[in-house]
Amino acid sequence: MSVPPPRKHVGVCVFPFASHTSPMLAIVRQIAASAPDVLFSFFGTKTSNGQVFSKEAAEGGGNVRSCVVDDGLPEVYVPSGYPMETVELFLKAVPGNFYKAIEAAERAVGVKISCLITDAFLWFGAEMVRDKGVRWIPVWFSGPQPLLAHVYTDLIRETLGSEGLQDSKTLDFIPGLESIRDKDLPSEVIRLDPTSQFSVMIEKMPQSLLTAATVVVNSLDELNPFITAQLQKHLKKILNVGPISMLSTPPKTEKEAPLLPAADPHGCIQWLNEQPPASVVYISFGSVITLLPREVTALAEALDETAVPFLWSFRGDPNEQLPPEFVTRSTTAEGCSNSKSKIVPWAPQLDVLRHSSVGVFLTHCGWNSLLESFTGGVPTILRPFYGDQNMNCRCMEVVMRMGIGLEGGKITKAGTMAALRRVLFEKEGKEMRGRIVPLKEMIARAMAASGSSRKNLESLMEMVTK
Template sequence: MGSTSSPCHVAVLAFPFGTHAAPLYSLASALASTVDDSGVIFSFFTSTRSASSLPPVPRIKIFSVSDGTPPGHVAVHEPPHLEVGRFMSKVPTNFTDALDASVTDSGGIDVTCLISDAFLSFGGAIAKKLNVPWVAVWTGGPCSLSAHIHTDLLRRKNLSDEDDLGFITGLSGLRIKDLPDGVVVGDLTQGFPKLLHDMALALPDADVVVSNTFQGLDPDLDSDFGSKFKMYYPVGPLSLLNPVQAVSEDRFGCIKWLEQQKPHSVVYVSFGTVVSLPGTELAELAHGLVSSGVHFIWSLKDSFREFLPDGFLDRTKDQGIVAAWVPQAEVLAHKSTGAFVTHCGWNSVLESITGGVPLVCRPVLGDQPVNARVVTKVWKVGVGFEGKGIESGELVKCLRKVIRGEEGEGMRERMRRLKEMALGAVGVEGNSVRNLKAVMEMVVGKSGRV
């Protein structure tokens, strides 16, 4: 993209919890990479802790915002809702103060476009006050976004847990029981239900809604969102469109070990950085891995090793690796990886698609049950532990089905087609690449005037 007629200052507001900041940072970096004009700058706003995991990127400056943590406060295994509650008690003042600081830091270049995580619905009000475009970014899956924007409709209906959501475009095959907490029941005046309901009400006013998915994965939802929002652009998978991450380390030798294994023979186990399974489930998982005989890589924090059965590490030293940190994208992309035991966070689902690896789903919270249902019953690229935790015998059945069974071959073939679709979206002139260019044209082309 060529030079712009006047300086542009794009402000990007992150929700600094879970895996929200990373895809938004990837989007900002991808947008920044599309312009060759020094007159376009990006300011990225997140908490100090969140910022510590983000590598430096040219033309993007990171500004810290208060997360509400009192000086000297030490959080030990604190529930996520307490951290989020403290943070939300400081918004939007913490962001507006940081925005002012970024303008001063830039030499007085006013913000000309505001991009925010869709969770931060007050971004629309800030953009309106500044008289600039608002771009809202949904970092989760499209089915959960649809559930949130249909909250009021769902609450008006008298529905039971097993009722199918086929009356909502694109949600056939999902049930009421799969929906995130707060959609059908819960107090919409406080906490996460309020945050997400406020988002659903605000998104139709956004100049653009951007989503971390790709066209064709959920075509009915593509059409539905296109009719509900002023402009809707799927630009994912962001991890492929612009992979922003620190230099990958493999200090536990996972990739070297995978090179010695047969194709599709290894199960990768990880529940992300937010979800923690009960100790009893971790023990069942360990017993199941041993009983299955399947080779494995298990990403497990050192603090959870106490839940492993006595002697587990010694008994499995030739069967697998237990590592405190694993280069997940590289492991899932490796030809030896044949299954992924996961909580079904959206980023993990996308990485599994781009690696072509079927999933074994153990959802825990938020949008994970929705994602798991789509994986197992709509796309049919995985199996799961529905309505219960991991039990060793059931895990053995799941792993043998996916790794060694004929059904697993079918899952791999369907996953291969999704992978090709994802790679095509981020290829030269792919849908996501074109959509990204359209977003950048709007961001820069409007020069801050709505």
């Protein structure tokens, strides 16, 4: 018996790096659950899709289908050590690799693409829909302030000049960004590097977004309505559906049952249950960033000297990268934990940040991580690296006053100890926690069944599937 073709066929194109693939899949699965007769072809590289799809889903389970696009790597690929090399090689293959993959998916399914969802970075979505005569919906995974800065790229360059990045100029000529300095901006906003495929992609993005049916943003209407209003002046429509990481997991309370082992394989929540309230330093720099060795050592020394309990989600081998004496003091015979410290390769971050024992979050200032800190009501110590992270850091420290940037922008022993003292033991930290409480409640309301983010998600579902 033949299987009838789907009622509609939606294409989803992913920027397959950093933390872009998982939140895109979270959105798509929410939409797909509401429209079981619509097929979603999810286009990413073999590596990126393999990280988020189970074997069953990749082989065709459900109505979200894993489709592989060429990653642009040569058959015999020897990494040069340049961190952006795989990104640059992938971007040299676009948009041709996506056109080819979409055409193959349409032939396999027997139904043309009726709607195209892409990462906002993938500017060529605007060209694809012109060719196909369908609706384009880009998704912006960062916050509204960086998006506004990208929209104003031309004005920023005209006003600041090509030198920029002097730490002496603020964006007081853009309503809503008056506190942002030129040094806080992503470098691609200040100037185009024509030798970088990534820079060229970011250059083309703002003008393309102006043509989109709607731009989906990982935020909520109530967080910064003024910035959203500014964006609405330039973009056709904004739909805030964040925090995206909460779409498939409703907010929990501290009285609920502890996480099942499958959701917390390293026992983070059980360990947190044994710690005093608001005492633990949770440390995570996301899924991509690796600290410089001297910063790893400085952070270990600061934790040692302050003797505060910490949970460190550590990328790599602690025995190879951390000082041996630190690892010895931080572990027991059973593994990388003892009564006052725990080092794990992965932690259920959203649940960790909601735990009453967590007193501060040391973070790279990724937007998703900051939203999750709001959800848990946890103040932050901020160590930004690139992209939107410096803007996020500035907003947290100066505008929202919910975090502390490290002195000099790097992790040092003295600077980290001072920041830990300010947040955990001084009045400043208590005041920050007080400022986050209304935001925590705001997010809970937005993610409720009748909340703004849920309603916006319903509007997105209607736009994609009807």
